[in-house]
Amino acid sequence: MRRNLRKWAGAGVAAFMAVASAVTPAAAANILLDNFWLPNGDYSTTPVNLPACSEPLALGTISMRFAETERMYWNAALNISTFQNVREIAYRPWGPDYQPRRYCSAMVTLSDARQHAIYYSIIEDSSFQGYTWGVEWCISGLDRNLAYAPNCKMARP
Template sequence: MRRALLRTALVSLACLAGLSAAEAAGGRYVAPPDRAEARIVPMYGNLPGCDDPAVLSHLSSWFDSREAKFWGPLRALSYDRIAQLGFRPWGADFIPRRFCSARLLLNNGIYHRVDYSVRENLGLFGMTWNVNWCVAGLDRERSYAPDCKMARP
């Protein structure tokens, strides 16, 4: 209880001093000219949510395509336990990303955890968002080893 009160007091003092609550809680200060919003092609962080049907459809499409082409007959059927892990966790000067995790049911009846991030301006010609993903237990080339940890914030 005392720690919570102390932290609240410190954040309040920092806000009075002109810092944001995130910076006061341990984040680093990013001057306005260095923020992603101030770039030649600005990035505002207007990303779809983790449970957006377009995001899940994009993820399913890429997963099904990869499995059919290289590994075998697995297909994504449905998602549940969808949760956001972080939004812009590295600061305001990086490309905006929304990190998510969900449980994926495959057509063989087995559930797998899928970690994915929705990234701004990394889609076709930098015009739209894109999804980067990893399915735990099916990262056969160990691109995000160990156990898809590198796909998380």
């Protein structure tokens, strides 16, 4: 008897919740639910602070992290020796309302003397905790975990 009562009470609560959610109109987000704590939530009105494609700090970050990834995860001793033909592919290709990005490409010579194309983007507010710009990259032929497959296409605009 008691088991049936619990079953019917649970079904009644579920039915009440279903009817209440269908009848209650959806409310707009209030100020507490808005992303007001984000420092650069509106990119169309804030100034863009992106460095150029040839920024030594960006290229150094790519070199350092590439060597670290190769050593730690792929047990390879590859390093980037040089960057050549650094150029911009696109700047804010989706318009001013989206997170600012600068897309770049270059040719890199690795420590094994082979040349590969590299595609990278400098993205505003994408560093650790979003305080400054960050860099994402893909070296053609060395995207071993296929994060930007096929052939680094997903690293381009």
